[in-house]
Amino acid sequence: MSTEARKPPPQIALKIRRILGGRAGWNGVAVQFAFAAILGWIGYEIISNARANLENQHIAAGFGFLRNNAGFDVNQTLISYSGSDTFLRVFVVGLLNTLVVSAVGIVFATVIGFIVALCRLSPNWLLSRVSEIYVEVIRNLPLLFQILFWYLAVLAALPNPRQSISLLGIAFISNRGLVIPSAIGERGLEPFLAMLAFGVVASLALHFHARRALFRQGRVIRIWPYVLGLLFGLPLATVLMFGLPLTFELPQLRGFNFAGGSRIIPEFVALTLALSTYTAAFIAEIVRAGILSVHKGQMEAGSSLGLSRGATLRLIVVPQAMRVIVPPLTNQYLNLTKNSSLAVAIGYPDLVSVFAGTSLSQTGQAIEIIAMTMGMYLLISLFTSAVMSVYGWRVNRGLGA
Amino acid sequence: MKRVTLALTLALAAGLSTQAADAQTLKTVKDRGMLSCGVSQGLPGFSSPDDKGNWTGIDVDVCRAIAGAIFNDPAKVKFVPLSAKDRFTALQSGEIDVLSRNTTWTISRDTSLGANFTGVTYYDGQGFMVKKSLKVNSALELNSASVCVQTGTTTEQNLADYFKANNMKYEVIAFATNDETVKAYEAGRCDVFTTDQSGLYANRLKLANPNDHMVLPEIISKEPLGPMVRHGDDQWFDIVKWTLFAMITAEELGVTSKNVDEKAKLENPELKRVLGSDGNFGEQLGLTKDWVVRIVKTVGNYGEVFDRNVGAGSPLAINRGLNNLWNKGGLQYAPPIR
Secondary structure, X not given: OHHHHHOOOOOHHHHHHHXXXXXXXXXXXXXXXXXXXXXXXXXXXHHHHHHXXXXXXXXXXXXXXHHXXXXXXXXXXXXOOOOOOEHHHHHHHHHHHHHHHHHHHHHHHHHHHHHHHHHHHOOOHHHHHHHHHHHHHHHOOOHHHHHHHHHHHHHHHOOOHHHOEXXXXXXXXXXXXXXXXXXXXXXXXXXXXXXXXXHHHHHHHHHXXXXXXXXXXXXXXXOHHHHHHHHHHHHHHHXXXXXXXXXXXXXXXXXXXXXXXXXXXXXXXXXXXXXXXXXHHHHHHHHHHHHHOOOHHHHHHHHHOOXXXXXXXXXXXXXXXXXXXXHHXXXXXXXXXXXXXXXXXXXXXOHHHHHHHHHHHHHOOXXXXXXXXXHHHHHHHXXXXXXXXXXXXXXXXXXXX | OHHHHHHHHHHHOOOOOOOOOOOOHHHHHHHHOOEEEEEOOOEOOOEEEOOOOOEEOHHHHHHHHHHXXXXXXXXXXXXXXXXXXXHHHHHHOOOOOEEOOOOEXXXXXXXXXXXXXXXXXXXXXXXXXXXXXXXXXXXXXXXXXXEEEEOOOHHHHHHHHHHHHOOOOEEEEEEOOHHHHHHHHHOOOOOEEEEEHHHHHHHHOOOOOHHHEEEOOOOOOOEEEOOEEEOOOHHHHHHHHHHHHHHHHHHHOOOOOOOHHHHHHOOOHHHHHHHOOOOOHHHHHOOOOOHHHHHHHHHOOHHHHHHHXXXXXXXXXXXXXXXXXXXXXXXXXXXXXX
16 A cells, blocks of 8 residues: 555556556557557448448348248247247247257266266376277267268168057157156145245255364264155145146157157257267367376375365366366367257257248348357357356466466 | 459458349350259259269250350250259359359249249149058158258248148258258158259159159149349349240240251341341340350250150150140240240
């Protein structure tokens, strides 16, 4: 505090000169401003020129088309949608389809990637060779071919709906996808969910209490009977009082296809499979690099404490390796999300397929639609990066680094 | 200075047309020495490359006829294969001079894309193809069926309208290209494949066992297919429009690629006008006096083009039907050349 009092009062002009001008002083500031002005002017010329050209050629412009009826149907919709909805809703439908395939793909890719990496580092010769072959084969084949392969392989292996494979008579697998019973909420649903939420919160509180007791006073508290009662007993009690929370609608074969039930389409399965196995090959190498970056003395220290190999990895090595793993892992997550746009090859209705594809050719408004699609991918990627940055920061803080 | 900025910004604004609205497409084509023609990625009968890379089909012949009229050389065409969803962007950006790619004439495409249709090369309608083993005889029996369709087409919207109007449910699977759509249909992903009926017959030839599949009798839409040019160049619009009319007029007058030279010598006033020894209609279009002779020598008259590509002389063997001349029970009709 005392040093600040002796400094001259901060002068904004001087600050600007230092930040923008650097060593060149005011000349540098002038150059910076001129450069920014030129950039702004070029941007303005591009936009006004594009607008003038569009007007001259009588090509419709603007975002008014978003309120028009789309007039076509989409196969997989997470929100209700029909052909009489607007292009804006098509955009949301496509976006949700992209998000769901990316999210599921990221989860599977991470799990498979970690497993493959640990197998590759395993002392078991067969296990490590098999995972090495997996990595080398998968990451060296173009993704588009893998997507097509999974799609055609999945389709070829499955029978038509009339000969579908029945799983206990409630779920059916055919080349129309996996049909499962759909859940319908009943009167008992709300109290059931409320009690379940209460149970989860109360269990977490108990868990923290037990940890504190362990770390502060060295007391071990047995909490699992209470947790069991909270998580299962309370919801079960609501079922007895209010009746079943859910009933299930069974799918039935009618005509060409199944009526009722919910369905996972084969396009989704093929795309998720291809994206997650492909990205997992890269993640496996990243995780391997991360683990190898931890000094092997840490492993030895773990075993000298009497920890098993698994426990040493889980408690000592992986937490330290995460510091190295997280930044490149973020890249892979971003890649997976962007690669999901290859969906159009197999007819999965993602953002690029239904919005930058069908909607674009129905309306012809390429500039607006491509700009919206690019903006959306940018937002998704920036959001993913932000989340991973926060996670990376927490990992680093946890290690006291 | 203004010109420099313009050049700079135009270079930066990739994908946007650099041509002003009153661009001289004919001059551009002549300077380039080559017509750039947008076609499909392979639809037998309309535009498809053979094993040597030569393009054939009705849509291809329209472009060859235009090249014939301008250069007197059918080889001076560069064919640009385009997917359904890329075709309009390619035309708007100036990558192609004419889009001749089994494209349906609709009001929204005519008014909002900055492009114009010049005529109808083929009167088509949307139909359905199914496996014979499904034992379906009418499109009205298709409730709850899965339908494969190519994305970015009028087909997708007609399909939605038809099933809604008939209170039927369906599942739509939309693919980016024709080949992917056909492959998914063949793999059993869907029960029904839908596109323009001519396209159904053309694609059936690509299947492993064409006889296991049948085209249902219903036609659920009007699909007049024709060439498109950019909006704002009236001369170029006229050239493309009258090339097609010249082919139809030639058929009407019995002028074929074989007898065109003899017909040109006859003292028939109408033949003299059309074939250029009387009047200068060709020059008014920006072409030469003998433009019709050039067109007919290049590809033949409309009837010859039809027979060779989709009609009796082709594997598709489609009847003339609506595409017959107006005086033979069809719809093909050209305004008089006089």
